[in-house]
Amino acid sequence: MTDNSTPDPALLPDGSAANDGRRTFIKQASGLLGLALAPPLIGQAERLTAISKKVEGVSEMKLKVNGTVRTIQAEPRVSLLDALRENLDLTGSKKGCDHGQCGACTVLVDGRRVNSCLTLAVMSQGKEITTVEGLANGEELHPLQQAFIEHDGFQCGYCTPGQLMSGVACIKEGHAKTDGDIREWMSGNLCRCGAYPNIVAAIRQVEKSGFKS
Numbered sequence: 001m002t003d004n005s006t007p008d009p010a011l012l013p014d015g016s017a018a019n020d021g022r023r024t025f026i027k028q029a030s031g032l033l034g035l036a037l038a039p040p041l042i043g044q045a046e047r048l049t050a051i052s053k054k055v056e057g058v059s060e061m062k063l064k065v066n067g068t069v070r071t072i073q074a075e076p077r078v079s080l081l082d083a084l085r086e087n088l089d090l091t092g093s094k095k096g097c098d099h100g101q102c103g104a105c106t107v108l109v110d111g112r113r114v115n116s117c118l119t120l121a122v123m124s125q126g127k128e129i130t131t132v133e134g135l136a137n138g139e140e141l142h143p144l145q146q147a148f149i150e151h152d153g154f155q156c157g158y159c160t161p162g163q164l165m166s167g168v169a170c171i172k173e174g175h176a177k178t179d180g181d182i183r184e185w186m187s188g189n190l191c192r193c194g195a196y197p198n199i200v201a202a203i204r205q206v207e208k209s210g211f212k213s
Contacts, residue, residue, distance in 0.1 A: 062125055065090065066134030076122050080114075081105045083121035084131060092132035092161045096190075103189030106162035107131050113169040115188075132161035135168065143211045144168055147202035155193035163189050167203045176207035 058073045065088060072087040081098075084090045084107070093116055096104035100115040107116045108130040135142035144167050147153070154160040166189045170176050175185040182200045191199065 059122075061122055063088070063121065063129060064127065065129045066131060072121075074121060076120070078121050079117055080107070080109075080119040080121045080124050080129070081116035084116065084129075090131050090133055094158055094161055096158070096162075101190075102159070102162075103166060104159050104162040106165045106189065108165055108169060111169070111172065113166050130165070132164055135164060142168070143206045143209065144171070144202065147205045148199070151198045151202040151205065153195055153198040153202040155191075155195050159189060159191050159193075163191065163199055167199070167206075170203060171207050172212055176203050179204065 058075055060071060060073055061083070062069055062071050063083065064070075065084070070088055072083060074083055074087055078087075081093055081095060084093055085095065093107055094104040095117060096102035098105075098117050100118040103115065105116045106113050108114075108128075109119070109124055110127050111130075135145060141149075142164075144164055148160065148164065153163070163186070166186055167176075170182060170185045173185070175181050179200050182203050183196070186199070186203070
């Protein structure tokens with residue numbers, strides 16, 4: 001007949017009592033609970049800073065923006081848009097949807113228009129980056145900037161920097177020969193105010209003038 005009674009812990013080797021595992025678990029759980037309830041030893045700001053440093057280290061980047069090479073310290077994952085706005089204080093490029101859908105952040109990289117919110121800054125090193133701040137020649141406005149004023153091509157102005165950069169590229173690409181072409185090739189830039197006819201008229205004016213750069 002099998003004896004199912006619990007053995008006397010005193011007769012068993014150390015740590016092998018029938019309920020020893022339960023006691024160990026309770027002790028460990030109590031210790032973790034005490035740590036969880038203990039007051040923090042550092043402030044929230046210091047904790048967040050420590051966490052961010054562990055997640056990703058910063059690195060040096062050299063960006064040629066509007067003809068000038070600028071050096072920044074940023075995480076490799078930072079977008080070109082955030083690098084321009086937060087590190088270089090070039091706030092002309094706007095953060096709209098931050099998903100590459102509205103075009104407010106459009107800049108030129110090696111002459112091609114890109115959504116800077118979807119472009120990594122680290123991948124733009126060694127390339128020519130042009131923002132809306134680089135369009136004017138000193139106090140002299142770019143012809144498209146002047147045309148936007150003459151045709152009232154902006155209302156709230158939030159989308160205007162992206163519209164201007166995309167419009168300049170559209171003219172250079174030869175996609176501004178007709179109103180239909182402009183609407184098609186500018187379709188990635190949204191204007192919540194609905195100033196599309198005026199934007200088209202401004203781009204057509206500059207295209208007809210023969211200005212290409």
